[in-house]
Amino acid sequence: MLAFMRKSYLNLQKSCNLLKITAKTVSTTRCLSTIETRLNTSNTDYRFSLNNNSKLTPEQQKFYEENGYIVVKNLVPKNDIKRYLNRFKDIANRKVSTPPGLTVQKEVSVAKEQQNENTVYKLQELFCDEVLFEYCKHPDxxxxxxxxxxxxxxxxxxxxxNKPPDKGTKSSRHPLHQDLHYFPIRPADKIIGAWTAMETINRENGCLVAIPGSHRGQHLEHGYPDWEGGVNKMYYGIKEMTGSENRVHLEMECGDCVLFHPLLIHGSGMNRTKGYRKAISCHFAASDCHYIEVKGTIQENLANEIIDVAKKRFGATFTDYSLIWKFRAQLVRGQQINL
Ligand SMILES: O=C(O)CCC(=O)C(=O)O
Structure with missing residues (x-):
C-alpha cells in the first residue's frame, strides 16, 4: 500500500509539473502534502528499514520490523546458483587453482584427508573470486x-x-548466535545478512533456525557451547539460552533468500542426510557505518581468536581487529564513506 501511495505521489507530482500547476493550486498542494506527511510518518515509525526505493511491500517491511528477517522466495535465479555451485566444486576439487586470498576451510575431523568437495566445509572471502563474488553484487x-x-x-x-552429513556427534549443528558478535562495525541496524539456499534446505539437512523478534533485544554474551561431540572452530553460541524460546525453522528452496538483522538469534540444525547442504551468504553494511574498538567488550575473546588465525595466514599486518574487516569490506553499490 505504501509503495503504491509513493508511486501515486510521484506520478501526481510529475503531472503537476507537466501541467505547470504550481503551489497556488490549493487543493492539489493540500493533497500532496497530506500524502507526503503520511509517507514520512510511516517511514519514521520504522526503525529497522528505510524502504526509500519502495522495494518492500508493506507486509514485508512490517514483518521485518517485527521479526528481524524476511524470506524472499526464488530471489536468486537457478542458473546463477548453478554457476556458484560449479565454481565451488571446481575450487574444492582443485580443478582450478585457488584464487589468492580465498579461504578454503576443511572440517577438523577431515583435516588430514585430501581436499575435495566433501572435505571443504566453508569458503570465505568470496570477493577474491570473480564468479562467487557475483552473488554479493547480484542486483536482485x-x-x-x-x-x-x-x-x-x-x-x-x-x-x-557446505554443511557435511553429521557423523553422529551432532557437531554439524551451528549454535544459536548473533552475527553482530563477529563484526566490529556499528550501528547494528545498518547491517544485514542475505543467506541463500543453493538447494532444498529443510529440517533434515539442517535449515536455519531463528528466534523471531530477537533483533529487538541486546547483543548477548557468547562462548563455545559445552557440547559432548565438540563444536567447530569459531562457532560461538549465546551463553544463556533457556531453550523455551519461540523458534522457527526456515525451510527454503533453491534460490530462496533470507535477509536478516545481525542481532537476530539464529543457528542451524544437524545435517541428518548423506548429502552436503549448501548455502551462500553475504553480510552487507551501509558504508557510513564505523568501526568500533572491541578490546574490553564481550567481543574481545572471539576477536583475539580471529586475529590469531589472520596472523598465521597473512603475517603480522593484522594486529588490529578492524584491519581484518577493512581488508574484507568491498564496495558493491553507491559510494564508500567510512568503512
Ligand atoms: O549455514 C549455516 O548452517 C549457518 C550459518 C550461520 O548461521 C551464520 O553463518 O551466521
Whole structure:
C-alpha cells in the first residue's frame, strides 16, 4: 500500500509539473502534502528499514520490523546458483587453482584427508573470486539490501557453507548466535545478512533456525557451547539460552533468500542426510557505518581468536581487529564513506 501511495505521489507530482500547476493550486498542494506527511510518518515509525526505493511491500517491511528477517522466495535465479555451485566444486576439487586470498576451510575431523568437495566445509572471502563474488553484487539482492540499509553498500562478510552429513556427534549443528558478535562495525541496524539456499534446505539437512523478534533485544554474551561431540572452530553460541524460546525453522528452496538483522538469534540444525547442504551468504553494511574498538567488550575473546588465525595466514599486518574487516569490506553499490 505504501509503495503504491509513493508511486501515486510521484506520478501526481510529475503531472503537476507537466501541467505547470504550481503551489497556488490549493487543493492539489493540500493533497500532496497530506500524502507526503503520511509517507514520512510511516517511514519514521520504522526503525529497522528505510524502504526509500519502495522495494518492500508493506507486509514485508512490517514483518521485518517485527521479526528481524524476511524470506524472499526464488530471489536468486537457478542458473546463477548453478554457476556458484560449479565454481565451488571446481575450487574444492582443485580443478582450478585457488584464487589468492580465498579461504578454503576443511572440517577438523577431515583435516588430514585430501581436499575435495566433501572435505571443504566453508569458503570465505568470496570477493577474491570473480564468479562467487557475483552473488554479493547480484542486483536482485542489492535492491532488497538497499531497501533496509540504504544506497551505499559494502559487502563485509562472505561465505559459502557446505554443511557435511553429521557423523553422529551432532557437531554439524551451528549454535544459536548473533552475527553482530563477529563484526566490529556499528550501528547494528545498518547491517544485514542475505543467506541463500543453493538447494532444498529443510529440517533434515539442517535449515536455519531463528528466534523471531530477537533483533529487538541486546547483543548477548557468547562462548563455545559445552557440547559432548565438540563444536567447530569459531562457532560461538549465546551463553544463556533457556531453550523455551519461540523458534522457527526456515525451510527454503533453491534460490530462496533470507535477509536478516545481525542481532537476530539464529543457528542451524544437524545435517541428518548423506548429502552436503549448501548455502551462500553475504553480510552487507551501509558504508557510513564505523568501526568500533572491541578490546574490553564481550567481543574481545572471539576477536583475539580471529586475529590469531589472520596472523598465521597473512603475517603480522593484522594486529588490529578492524584491519581484518577493512581488508574484507568491498564496495558493491553507491559510494564508500567510512568503512
Ligand atoms: O549455514 C549455516 O548452517 C549457518 C550459518 C550461520 O548461521 C551464520 O553463518 O551466521
Amino acid at each position: 539482492i542489492l535492491n532488497y539490501v538497499e531497501a533496509f540499509i540504504g544506497p551505499n553498500l559494502m559487502a563485509i562478510h562472505t561465505m559459502l557453507i
